[in-house]
Amino acid sequence: MSTQIRLIIPAMTCAGCARKVRAALEPLAGVSEIAIDTAAKTVDLNIDGEDPTAVMMALEQAGYPAEADSGTAPEACRMNDPLPSDHLPVDGMRLAITGATCASCVRSIETALSSVPGVEQASMNLADHSAYVQGAAKPEQLIAAIEAVGYGASVAADDDSLEQERERSEQKLYRRLIRDTWLALGLGAPLMAWMLFGGSMMVHAGGISQLVWLLVGLLTLAVLLVAGGHFFVGAWKAAVHHNANMDTLIAIGTGTAWLYSMVAVLAPGLLPEQARHVYFEASVMIVGFINMGLALELRARGRSGQAIKRLLGLRATTARRVEDDGSEEDVDIALVMTGMRLRVRPGEKIAVDGVVESGSTLVDESMLTGEPMPLSKQAGDMLSAGTINQQGSLVYRATRVGKDTALAQIIALVKKAQGSRPPIGRLADQVSAVFVPVVMLVAIGAALVWFNVGPEPRASYAMVALTTVLIIACPCALGLATPMSVMVGVGKAAESGILIRQGAALQTASELTTIVLDKTGTVTQGKPSVTELFGYADWSRDRVLALAAALENASEHPLAFAVLEAAKERSLAALDVSDFIAENGKGVQANYQGGVARIGNLRWLADLGIDADAATADVAGITEQAGTPLFLTMDKTLIGVIGVRDQIKPDARSAVARMHARGLKVVMITGDVRSTAEAIAKQAGIEEVIAEVLPADKALHVRGLRDKGERVAMVGDGINDAPALAEADVGFAIGTGTDVAIESAGITLMGGSLHGVVDAIAVSSATVRNIRQNLVGAFLYNVLGIPVAAGLLYPLTGMMFSPVIAGLAMSLSSVTVVSNANRLRFFQARPAKEVV
C-alpha cells in the first residue's frame, strides 16, 4: 500500500537544490510521484508503506535534511553547484603521508601541520594515509614540518602519476605475457611439427616412446606452470570463491589434456590401445596462444584509452610563480596552490584555472571546447588549465588547482563515462555472468555423448571434445563487446568537446527522432546587439546612438547593454543627461539640454501621444527580422529608432540542415512572441516553433512530444533549461565552456555551436553500431564455435576441431573485438564537406 507524504526541506532554495533532492529520491525503491515545490520548500511523494525513514535518510545524505521546523534560512546555491557528496575542497593541498600507523600519529601530524605559519586548517585521514591542508603555507614547509616529527610526506599522486604507474604495470604484464608466449610456443611448436610431419603421438607400453613421452610430459608440466601458472592460480582462487572465469576454462582445458596424456604415459593399461594418445602439444600451444591473445589485447586496449592520455597530456608540469617582490621562479605544478600569482608566457600552457590579473592575450581553448577560434583574455577573465596562451604575457591568480581544475573534472567525467554501460549490453552482461559454468556443463555433456555413442577411440574423442569446448568458449569477447566501444566512443566525443555522461545517453542519442532547441543562447547568440540605426528630424545616427547610450547607462536590461556596447564600439563621447526616471515596462527618460529625452517602446510613445509614423517602414524591417525597435524621442518628436536583435549563430542554419539530413524533426521552443520566434526559426531553417512558453512550461512541452512517441533531445544552456533537459530522453547542455558540472544534461557540449549536437549524435550512432557489431560477432562466435568444438560437424564431415585451433580462435576473438572498437578512433563526426 502506498502512502502520500509531504516533507519540508528548508535547505532547498533553488532549482539546483530541487534537482539534487530529486536525484536523492528517485533511486529509492518504493518511491514514486515525486513533486517538488521549491518556493514552498516542500516535496510531495508516494512511498510504499508508511515509514519514511529511508526517504529522510537519503535526503539527509544528500545534504537536505527533511525536518518540518528547521529554522535558519540556508545559503543560496546555484544550479551547477556540485552535489554535497562529490563536493571537493576548492583550495588547499593533499599530501601523501608515510609512517603513520595510529591515532596518536594522526594527532602529531595534524599538530605539526597546524603549527606551520599560514595553515588555517589541517586534517589527516589515516585510512588513506593522506593529509589535507588549507591555508597559504607552501608545500615544502608542510613536508618539512611532517618530516621533523618523524614521518614522511609528499604531494599526493595525481592522475598523471597514476596513469604512468598503470602504464608501467601494463608494460610489465605485457613483457611477461610475451615471454610466456614464446616459452609455451617454444615447446609446443616442435611437438606440433613432429605430429604434422607424421610423428606418432601414441604411447606404446614398455617401449622407449613411453620414457620419451614421460620426459616430454614433465617438460610440459614445467612450461604449463611457468607460462600458464597464472591461469591455474586464478582458476583456483575463483573456484574457492564459488566463481568461475576465463582462467577456469583454460586451466581445466589444458589441465585435462595434460592429465589424460600422463595417464596414457604412466598407466596405458587404463586406456584402450587406440586411445593411448598424448596431447602435450595442445596444452602448451593453447597456453601460448592465449598468452599471445592477452598481450595483443593489452596493446590494443592501450590505444583505446588514448583520449584520456591526450587530455592528461594537456596538463602543464610546471608553473611560473610570481612572488610578492616581483621575482619569478618555476615550480612543480603539484606545488601550485590557490591564490598564487602565476605568469604565463606566449606559447605556454595555462597551468591551473585562474583569473587574469594583468596583461591581455588570445587563448586557444580548442583542445577543451572544440571551438576553433582563440578567445581574447583581459584582466578579470577566467582561464582554464590546459589551454594555450597564444600571444601576450599574462599574470593570473590561481583559483582552482589539482583535481579541482576544469580539465581535471573533464578527465574524471570522461573516465567515469568510459566505464558506464548502455542498456544495449545488458543481455551480454547477463550471459557472461553465467557463461563459464554453462560452458563447463556443455563440455562435460559433449564429452559424455562422445564417450557413450562416439566412434573408437571414444576416450580420446571425449577428451578432445571436452578440451576444445572449454578452450574455444570466449567470455572475454562477450564481456568486452560493449565496454570497449563505449570507452573509445566516449573518448572520441571528448576530443571534440562533447562530454557524454552516461552510457545510456550515448545509446539514446543514437535513437532520437526530435530535437528541441531552446532559442536564446542555443539557436541565437544569446546576446542582443544593435543591428539597425535610424535618425529622424535632422539627428545623425551617431548622435542618436550617443543619446541612447547616455539614457541607458544606468539600466541593466540586456537591450541597454547592446546599445552601450554599440556606442562603445563607435567610441562615441558620453552625453550629459540628468534626472533619470525609469518607467517600468516602458523605458527611460532624462533631461538633456533643457528638454526631455526618452528611449522606450512604441506603446509608451502612443501613451504620450508622440507620432512615430515616420519610422513605420524602418520598424517593419526590424520586426520582420525578429528585432526589437527602441524609439528615441526628444520632447514630443521622434528622433531615432534603434533595432536590437539577438542574431542567430552563424552556423546554426547549416547545423539544422545536418539535423534534417539525418531525418530528425527540429523544433524551436522559446518564451518570445510568435512573430519574433518564427522569424528566427525561418532564418535557421527550423520548421516547427513552440512560442510564448513560460520557462517552467518548457519541460511540459518536451513531455508532450515524448507522449506522442517521439524520442526527444532538448538542447539548452543547462541552467535555465534544466527541467526541460532533465525531462527529455537526452538533455544537451550547450556552450558551457569549461563549466562542465551540469548534471541535468546527459551530454554537455563545451562549444557553443549547434554542430556539436549533430556531432554528438553521429558519434553516438557510430558507437552503438560498433557495439552491435561486437555483440553480434561475440555471440555468433560462441554460438557457432561451441557446437562445432563439441563435434557437431563430425557426423557430416568426419572432422573434429583441434584444441590448438580452438586456442588460437579464442585468443583472436577478443583481440578482434578490441580492434573493432578501436576503428571508432578514426570516425569523423563531421566530414570536411559538411563543414559550413
Add this chain to the structure above:
Amino acid sequence: MTNVLVNAAGLAAMMMIVWWFWLWKPSNAANTKAGVIDIRVANGTYSPALIDSPAGQPLTLRVLREDASPCAEYLIVDGLGVNEALPIDRRHDIELPVMQPGEYRFHCQMNMYQGVLRIR
C-alpha cells in the same frame, strides 16, 4: 563397468558445478558495521566477494587492485550507477549511497570478477 564409472563421474561433475557455482549459499560474509570494507582485487577474484552491510547507512568500498590485468580495471556495482576505474597498487575509495535492503552485484567489466553486497 568403465562406462558406468565414467558416466557417473561426468554426471557428478555436472551436479557439482551446478551446486558449487549456482546453488551454494555462502554463510560467512565479511561484515561492514563500521561503514568501510577493504576489498582486494587479485588473481581474478575480489576478496572478500561476499559482503554484508546494514541498510540505512552509506558504505565505502576501499579497493586495492593488485592485478594489472585490464580486466580488473573497472569495478561496477549493479543498480547504483557505480563504475570506477581502479588504480594499480593503491587504495581507492568508492563511496556508495544509502541503499535499500537487497543484493547488489559488483563485478568487473567482463563479469569475470564477481561479488555480492548484501544490504540487510
